[in-house]
Amino acid sequence: MRVLIAGYPGQLAKAIIAELIRNNIVFLAPPHYDFDITNNYQINNMISSFKPDVIINCAAYNSVEHAEEDMEKAINVNYKAVEYLVREAENNKIKLVHFSTDYVFDGSKNSLYVETDKPNPLNLYGKSKLAGENEVLSYDNSLVFRLSWVIGYGRNNFLYKFTNWITDKQIVKVSNDEISVPTFTFDVAKYVLMSLDKGLTGLYHLNNSGKASRYELASKYAKIMGFTNxxxxxxxxxxEVPVRRPLFTAMSNKKISDALGVSIPDWEDSLRIYCNALKGNADLIR
Ligand SMILES: NC(=O)c1ccc[n+]([C@@H]2O[C@H](COP(=O)([O-])OP(=O)(O)OC[C@H]3O[C@@H](n4cnc5c(N)ncnc54)[C@H](OP(=O)(O)O)[C@@H]3O)[C@@H](O)[C@H]2O)c1
Incomplete structure (x- = not known):
């Protein structure tokens, strides 16, 4: 199997690469400037030169706040580029793996969201991601994983931002009514590869087990890391949040757990693994 990855060096792409290396799978992961998914010429070039069997698209416009202002760019990356990727994957008989978000939901449910629940995104980021996932799901040979609160060795995650806030503040306020599931990139990478191995297609919610508020996540992280703020x-x-955000978007991972015959670790167990790795090598998060 030959795997082409878009969205390197994002935090999820890095974890998927680590998993591909562990499994001795041939891959190519060009950086954003060499493989811009909004550039059709670069897509065609990568496909014809590398001849992948699978494309894993980790590239995304992820800023919920900026998407409202920067609408055109968010739509281009999260929807229009994805539309072109789907067409080229279909023409070249390549399996396409894509990632979406819990922000396709409006947060009005009070139990875990399942794949059959109707999306109703509240903001432009969620709308652009929903349009992208619908494009991918129109192609039979595809996999879409909805993720939530993705945390990996990189900067685009809540724990990295939280660590920055507390470096110059002894007291920090964190929301306790925003609830979802912290999801670690090393777990996502492992289950993505297992899904490819099993030949799965379709839509799955892929997050760690359990759920948490931002406050619970920040408190547990601070405790393990020994921060006394x-x-x-x-x-x-x-x-003062400039964009509407859903409050409750925790999703159930039952469909993917059943399909793979696995029990996905609780977010707290993966948080401990994450923190231990950081304590051993602080450069991981830089
Ligand atoms: N982060 C979260 O909390 C979260 C939550 C739910 C779902 N997701 C989804 O999970 C997936 C992986 O996200 P992540 O957390 O790994 O995000 P990330 O760390 O921000 O990585 C995204 C990568 O995509 C690159 N990129 C942006 N536009 C691109 C383009 N036009 N062509 C090629 N590369 C481009 C970015 O490069 P630059 O930095 O150079 O722009 C970055 O390296 C995405 O689909 C995201 O929507 C993330």
């Missing part, structure tokens, strides 16, 4: 729980409404 005071963390105060507040409602999200206490912050």
């Amino acid at each position: 005071e963390i105060i729980p507040v409602p999200m409404a206490a912050f």
Whole structure:
């Protein structure tokens, strides 16, 4: 199997590469400037020169706040580029793996979201990601994984931002009514590869087990890392947020767990693994 990855060096792409290396799988992961998914010429070039059996698209426009202003770019990366990738994957009989988000939901449910629940995104980021996943799902030989609160060895995640906030503040406020599932990239990578191995297709929610508020996640992380800052729980409404965000978007991972015959680790167990790795090598997060 030959795997072409878009979205390197994003945090998920890095974890998938580590898993491909562990499994001795041939891959190519060009950086953003060499493989821009909004550049049709670069897509065609990568496909014809590398001849992948699988494309894993980790590239995305991920800034929920900026997407409202930067609408055209968010739509180009999360939807229009994906539309072209789907067409080329179909023409060349390549399997396409793509990632979406819990932000396709509006947060009005009070139990875990399942794949058959109707999406209703509240913001432009969620709308652009939903349009992208629908494109991918129109192609039979594809896999779409909806992820939530992705945390890996990189900067585009809540724990990296939280670590920055507390370096110059002894007291920090964190929302306790924003609830989802912290999801670690090393777990996602492992189950993505298992899904390819099993020949799965279709839509799956892929997150760690359990659920948490941002406050619980920050508190557990601070405790394990030995940070002594005071963390105060507040409602999200206490912050001036420029964009509508859903409050409850925790998803069930039952469909993928059943399909793979696995029990996906609880987020707290993976948080411990993550923190231990960081304690051993702080450069991992830089
Ligand atoms: N992060 C989360 O909390 C979260 C939550 C739910 C779902 N997801 C989904 O999970 C997937 C992986 O995200 P992640 O957390 O790994 O994000 P990430 O760390 O921000 O990585 C995204 C990567 O995509 C690259 N990229 C942006 N536009 C591109 C383009 N036009 N062509 C090629 N590469 C481009 C970025 O490069 P630059 O830095 O150079 O722009 C970055 O390296 C995405 O589909 C995302 O929507 C993420």
